[in-house]
Amino acid sequence: MPKSRARLKDIADATGFSANTVSLALRDSPRIPEETRAAIRAEARRLNYLPNSVAQSLVSRRTRTVGLLLTDITNPILTQAARALERELADRGYSLMLAASDNVLEKEIRALDVFRARQVDGILVYPASHRRLDHIRPLRDADHPLILLVADPDAGMDVVTVDDRRGAAKATRHLLDLGHRRIGFLDAAHPLGNREKLEGYVAALAEAGVEADPALIVDPGGHGATEGHRALAGMMQAGPRPTALFATNDSLAIGALRWCVENRLRIPQDLAIVGYDDTEGAAFAAVPITTVHYAVDSVARLAVERLMILIGSPDRLPEPEVRLIDPELVVRDSTRPAVPKRRRQAAALLRK
Structure with missing residues (x-):
């Protein structure tokens, strides 16, 4: 039988602090003294505590997850791009969910459906066809944060890519x-x-x-x-x-x-x-x-910066922007x- 996971209450009981104090400390709140935060974090590690991301997402209405759709995971430059994007997202407290379409439109549509079902906060897309985007536009029209990582300036969506x-x-x-x-x-x-x-x-x-x-x-x-x-x-x-x-x-x-x-x-x-x-x-x-x-690093940095703006938009998404990076020979x-x-x-x- 699997061992039951540690709860906030378990950390509170072990440290003598209230569950509210423990919760604030684990979120690194400045309201809690650093010495107290350090003691609570140490006890959390000892108990192998993991936050309940599902419960957190129900409260915040965010999963802190971003979907990345590639065309071919064996393509060296796309592998580099995935790594760079993962680093940029991790720096902001986000996880990456990865899918590949193998340049097949039907697989691309299914992957986008999976991202939506998992309620990712935003999506980054290398579409198989830069001109067949009718299955992607409804996501933007529904104010779902989404960025194309290919150059179609007329797509009516946010674009960040090399020119x-x-x-x-x-x-x-x-x-x-x-x-x-x-x-x-x-x-x-x-x-x-x-x-x-x-x-x-x-x-x-x-x-x-x-x-x-x-x-x-x-x-x-x-x-x-x-x-x-x-x-x-x-x-x-x-x-x-x-x-x-x-x-x-x-x-x-x-x-x-x-x-x-x-x-x-x-x-x-x-x-x-x-x-x-x-x-x-x-x-x-x-x-x-x-x-x-x-320019993998520039694409990743600019794409994630823009995606954070879209995710943070309170109501309607802002007008789409197109960023084309001038490449070097x-x-x-x-x-x-x-x-x-x-x-x-x-x-x-x-x-x-």
């Missing part, structure tokens, strides 16, 4: 500035309706007077290194080869890099590669990969021009 259009344009412009005109594009997101990176890529090409070649825009059929490896193989066999590649996440870029190593292509001489997200794998790849930095060896041998030898002599 993927600008990020993709920066990546493409970097390759154009290096003289590339045949730039391959690997993106599994735009078939889902998530077109921000594609739009940035096409816009940068247009600014340079380069027409986008449909043969170079490839859906790899997934977001992992395996799909990047397979997609680049197909692109290289299909027709005139690209001289550069922009992959819309680092995993795709790492897979493409692996194909180049296996086929003895030099990076960046034979193919320059740019990824997206700035994950640890990109920095430590066989050839460190140029990438667009996804991190240039590494996968796009740096190789230094000729004579220049390397001369530099070595100078160092001596």
